[in-house]
Amino acid sequence: MPAALPLATRPVVTRFAPSPTGYLHIGGARTALFNWLFARGRGGKFLLRIEDTDRERSTPEATAAILKGLSWLGLDWDGAVVSQFDRKDRHAEVAHQMLDRGTAYKCFSTTEDIAAFRALAEARGSYAVFQSPWRDADRARHPDLPYVIRMRAPRSGETLIEDSVQGTVRIKNETLDDMICLRSDATPTYMLAVVVDDHDMEVSHVIRGDDHLNNAARQQMIYSAMGWQVPIWAHIPLIHGPDGKKLSKRHGATGVDEYQAMGYPAAGMRNYLTRLGWAQGDAEIFSTAEAVAMFDLDGIGRAPARLDFKKLENTCGHHMAMGNDAALLHELAAFLVAANRPALTPLQQDRMARAMYCVKDRAKTFPELLEKAAFALASRPVACDEAAAKTLDPVSRGILKTLTPQLQNASWTKAALELILTNAATAHDIGFGKLASPLRAALAGRTATPSVYDMMLVLGRDETMVRLTDAAG
């Protein structure tokens, strides 16, 4: 029976426990985020454990990628990263304790025996759970052969999982097998290792993908076998691709590193991921601090959510606009590294910093930010695209020429520039739009740009003058 009540008074400890077999999956990132939000909002701890008991598939590169992904998202963990493999002796110790207590037993069946059993069971249409002949065998008759340690699971009755997201889930014990806790090479299986580690690490809330919901019943048996307090379970639905199928490579990006390389700001990513499968009323756009304050288990939905890139972009756009200029500049530099693009020169950095105010609220991603700020990053002579070149006809060039002397002595403020330019438009008997086009071409080399005033302000008098002169020919 889950002892949910005493746990409420236990300090909150959550954890993220990925297996290091690849990059940090976007679904894993959201699981980590939920754990992090929950802990941070309750003054608790958020621990990180690498489940590397599968030596075949675990790699240090994958661990590094996971840590990097978490760092990008700003999900800081408490204490040192725990390697599950390093704790294998402790796991084995617990397995033997269960053996001593009679809640586990040695099983000498070979993988061939098991396969044969399953084939037979399947042919008969009964449960395909393996029933070991060694479960009740006399120890005196144990052969001197390799063995695994199996849980002596109850074969009748049911196990109740009190889940904060899924509600009460009843699982018939007859559908659960005597799972292996310690392999024949004395290494622990995942099922044993998670329980021992979560217990030893004093994890109070296990928030993880609902692919582990069935496992929770098995794991709960180990808790009771050891007389340990069961944590509060919260099995969250997985993320699906836009077509509702399990998110996979064919949907596009699945690794968080790819999202960083695509230029989504981390704050926007956090906001979107928080809101994906979780809600509190109509809250849509919120800061990380607000998310920490708001997040709870009650708001987690029970159905898998689909990834929607349009909404991700929109959310990111809000965060880009809300972002602190210096912080955005800093993140932009990190994006360039992640995207394997050249870093900004000192001059470009300076211009970018000054342009930020007029470009950040029109960009959703860093590539867009760069695109909008192209005028500031361009170096002379500014190359014109086709459409911009067309606006620089002889008449327009003539007008640009008349502008330079006036700009020479103008005070470099928006109000002053506005006066000069509107007067110039009037003097040449054209609308302001007609004047703005060649100015855009001269200053940015393109037809879609921020306001001409903003560009002039960002570039400064000298640069503006030379660009106009360049264009005027």
Place this chain on the structure above:
RNA sequence: GGCCCGUUCGUCUAUCGGUUAGGACACCAGGUUUUCAACCUGGUAAGAGGGGUUCGACUCCCCUACGGGCUGCCA
């Protein structure tokens, strides 16, 4: 196959027996405008299907369909 979970606008969701079923993204129309974007206003759009329970069901129960997960000496 067996077991478990899920199903509200195209998408993310609100609703926790009584609402004209709300918001956001996307989309459409209009507006603003110095281009693009942004922004403002309005609009289209939903309870998978079938049975119950109830004075009354999106909400509770059952069945079906569909989707997902688990069913490993993987995690």
